[in-house]
Amino acid sequence: MSKSLPPARDEFEVSVFGPGLGECIVVHLGDNEWCVVDSFISRGASESIAAQYLRGFDNDALNRIRLIVATHWHDDHIRGLSQLVKLVPQASFACSDALNSSQFLTLAAAFSGPFSRSSGTDELGKILGAAEPAIAARPSKMKSPMWAGENRHLLTLPAVPGVRSHPVKIVALSPSDRTKMLALQEFANLTPSVGTSVRRLGRGGENHASVAIWIDTGNEYLILGADLEHVDDHQRGWRAVLNSHDSHRTNQRASFIKVPHHGSITGDAPEVWARMLVTNPVAVVTGYTPSRLPKPSDLKRLAQRTDRLFHTTIASTRTPARDPSVEKMMKMFSKDRKALIGRAGQVRMRWKPQAQFEPVIETFDGAAQFT
Amino acid sequence: MKPQESSSTFSHGQKAAENATWPNEPAQPKFRYSESLLTLAHQAPYELIPVAVPTNRVVTPTVPSDASSTPVPTDVFLIPPPKVISRGRTARFNTRQLWEGTVTEVRGDLSFVAELEDRTDPSNPVEVATFAPGELELDETEKQLIQVGASFYWIIGTERSSGGTVSMKSTVKFRRIPSWTRGQIQRAAELATAATQSLREAD
Numbered sequence: 136m137s138k139s140l141p142p143a144r145d146e147f148e149v150s151v152f153g154p155g156l157g158e159c160i161v162v163h164l165g166d167n168e169w170c171v172v173d174s175f176i177s178r179g180a181s182e183s184i185a186a187q188y189l190r191g192f193d194n195d196a197l198n199r200i201r202l203i204v205a206t207h208w209h210d211d212h213i214r215g216l217s218q219l220v221k222l223v224p225q226a227s228f229a230c231s232d233a234l235n236s237s238q239f240l241t242l243a244a245a246f247s248g249p250f251s252r253s254s255g256t257d258e259l260g261k262i263l264g265a266a267e268p269a270i271a272a273r274p275s276k277m278k279s280p281m282w283a284g285e286n287r288h289l290l291t292l293p294a295v296p297g298v299r300s301h302p303v304k305i306v307a308l309s310p311s312d313r314t315k316m317l318a319l320q321e322f323a324n325l326t327p328s329v330g331t332s333v334r335r336l337g338r339g340g341e342n343h344a345s346v347a348i349w350i351d352t353g354n355e356y357l358i359l360g361a362d363l364e365h366v367d368d369h370q371r372g373w374r375a376v377l378n379s380h381d382s383h384r385t386n387q388r389a390s391f392i393k394v395p396h397h398g399s400i401t402g403d404a405p406e407v408w409a410r411m412l413v414t415n416p417v418a419v420v421t422g423y424t425p426s427r428l429p430k431p432s433d434l435k436r437l438a439q440r441t442d443r444l445f446h447t448t449i450a451s452t453r454t455p456a457r458d459p460s461v462e463k464m465m466k467m468f469s470k471d472r473k474a475l476i477g478r479a480g481q482v483r484m485r486w487k488p489q490a491q492f493e494p495v496i497e498t499f500d501g502a503a504q505f506t
Numbered sequence: 507m508k509p510q511e512s513s514s515t516f517s518h519g520q521k522a523a524e525n526a527t528w529p530n531e532p533a534q535p536k537f538r539y540s541e542s543l544l545t546l547a548h549q550a551p552y553e554l555i556p557v558a559v560p561t562n563r564v565v566t567p568t569v570p571s572d573a574s575s576t577p578v579p580t581d582v583f584l585i586p587p588p589k590v591i592s593r594g595r596t597a598r599f600n601t602r603q604l605w606e607g608t609v610t611e612v613r614g615d616l617s618f619v620a621e622l623e624d625r626t627d628p629s630n631p632v633e634v635a636t637f638a639p640g641e642l643e644l645d646e647t648e649k650q651l652i653q654v655g656a657s658f659y660w661i662i663g664t665e666r667s668s669g670g671t672v673s674m675k676s677t678v679k680f681r682r683i684p685s686w687t688r689g690q691i692q693r694a695a696e697l698a699t700a701a702t703q704s705l706r707e708a709d
Contacts, residue, residue, distance in 0.1 A: 156632075178631055235705065237698055244697035245690070265701035279708035326694075327686045334655025334683065335608055425610055425619060425634045455630040460674055461603045464662045468642060468676045469635035475621060476631050 138481070138499050141167075141192035144298050146487050147352050151393055152184045153421030153447030153502075154479040157211045159184045160359055160393055162350065163485075164292055165299035167194060170202040172348060172359055173212040174219060177479045183215030184479055186222060198223060202290045202305060204283070205230040205262070206361035207345040208239075208255040211423060217261035225278075228262060229289045231310055232282040233318035233344035240265040242322050246336045256336055283307035283346040284315070285375065286383050294353075300488060301353020306383075308347040309363050313370035318344040347376060347395065349384065354488040356387050358411060360395030365404040373404035380411055388413045390492050391484065394420040398429030398437055408440050415441050417494060419482045420505075422448035424475050434505055444505040445498065447480035477501065599675070601663040602626075607678075609656045610634070618652050622660065642678045651680035 142148045148163035157175025164170055174183040189196040200223045206212055220228055233239065243260030247267060260266035281289055290305040325336060350357040365373045390413045396402025398420040418441050420429050438444050454474050480502030486494040604625040611619040617638045624630040639649055658680040665675045
């Protein structure tokens with residue numbers, strides 16, 4: 136099927152894009168209404184991959200984005216998001232509750248503009264209005280941000296006769312209150328002080344404040360795992376999500392998961408697969424080239440959990456060709472060199488609500504099923 | 507400058523007679539240079555190199571056939587023209603490839619991972635690579651600059667030594683970067699306060 140063919144009004148879609156550094160998920164919620172989770176800008180492009188994809192449908196899809204979510208502030212999840220928010224001011228914007236703090240806003244303000252060097256804080260600083268006014272993207276008619284926290288409802292769309300038989304609900308699974316507290320400490324530690332060197336902002340520690348998402352389409356459930364990690368603390372990460380799952384989503388099991396944290400072992404919670412997912416779910420993993428994620432061992436582990444495992448960036452991070460003498464020197468002085476951003480692979484799953492879940496799964500631009 | 511030994515060629519139309527004889531060394535030989543050569547010799551980047559006169563040979567210059575009536579001077583030595591060499595020829599570096607790097611991860615052994623932006627061909631994708639300080643031959647000052655977020659230049663090029671030897675060379679130079687000022691920190695706090703207020707009003 137053509138990539139630019141839009142889904143039918145009564146059809147659902149989840150598309151996961153990944154070029155090796157960055158990920159973006161576009162979800163069709165039925166009735167030409169859309170949700171975008173995270174963002175990146177492809178090489179040579181001038182806007183978010185989500186905007187590029189939806190413009191390709193030529194059916195006003197871009198203007199029918201209902202919700203834009205920034206799962207967390209790291210560079211690989213957020214490039215192009217401020218531009219997208221500006222482009223679709225009528226859409227709701229949601230980000231982690233931890234970002235609604237003077238600690239984060241100070242950080243965002245400090246690292247916006249000339250010191251940003253494409254930092255994720257720069258994008259969020261623009262959206263939340265903490266960047267210098269001259270570069271702030273926040274339109275005056277933009278809705279107030281929604282602060283995502285554990286089990287917070289982010290969007291509810293009503294049923295539409297003949298098109299959407301059930302209401303669609305989007306719920307944040309994280310961050311927990313304890314996670315938020317730790318994130319605030321981390322932001323304070325990252326805030327620069329007088330006399331320290333001006334450097335690009337580091338990524339900090341764990342992906343504490345990441346917003347994992349649960350989507351209820353009425354017939355099927357989806358988990359978008361963001362970069363949420365699995366830590367030895369029942370009040371944080373996937374343990375906290377599991378603690379509240381049974382009470383908030385009794386007997387609900389998802390048939391799709393965007394694998395958390397690029398398939399890393401640090402985001403792997405076996406209990407999530409046992410208690411929150413159906414047997415043999417569709418799983419999509421995105422790459423993170425700087426850390427060589429997912430590692431071969433990660434893919435092997437995931438493949439033991441499902442035989443429907445897809446990878447957006449399985450072979451698209453080749454380095455550019457250069458003069459042989461320069462190449463020789465590069466190999467002498469550097470190791471494990473890879474192109475950070477390759478082709479933006481896409482895994483697309485479409486399905487119509489029916490008794491048996493029979494999705495059509497397609498891969499584009501270097502994405503593939505892992506076998 | 508120390509006089510340069512020379513077994514010397516006789517140039518510019520002069521040539522030694524095949525059956526030259528070898529007289530005693532003259533007491534005070536006279537040196538003759540043309541005016542143009544002297545002028546040239548004192549202009550940068552050239553310099554005049556005194557040439558030692560051979561001590562054991564006499565040169566009989568050839569003369570034009572129609573100048574048979576002209577007496578040939580016997581009290582002079584013909585001096586080869588001054589050897590002209592370029593002054594201060596130093597090593598030259600020709601950049602073939604330049605990256606701007608940013609350190610993204612530092613490991614225990616000070617090896618580090620960095621993102622590399624190609625400044626020679628900006629259309630190339632950003633690359634990521636691992637570096638070991640030992641192989642880069644960084645001095646202690648440079649090593650102290652290896653921190654997450656630090657910025658550096660990586661240059662690969664050809665170096666031509668003063669002797670003319672050409673070799674490939676790799677150099678990594680960390681940037682000395684400015685520090686946060688009180689004004690910048692204060693401005694960030696002001697923007698954060700304004701943003702907090704704006705978000706509360708929007709709620």
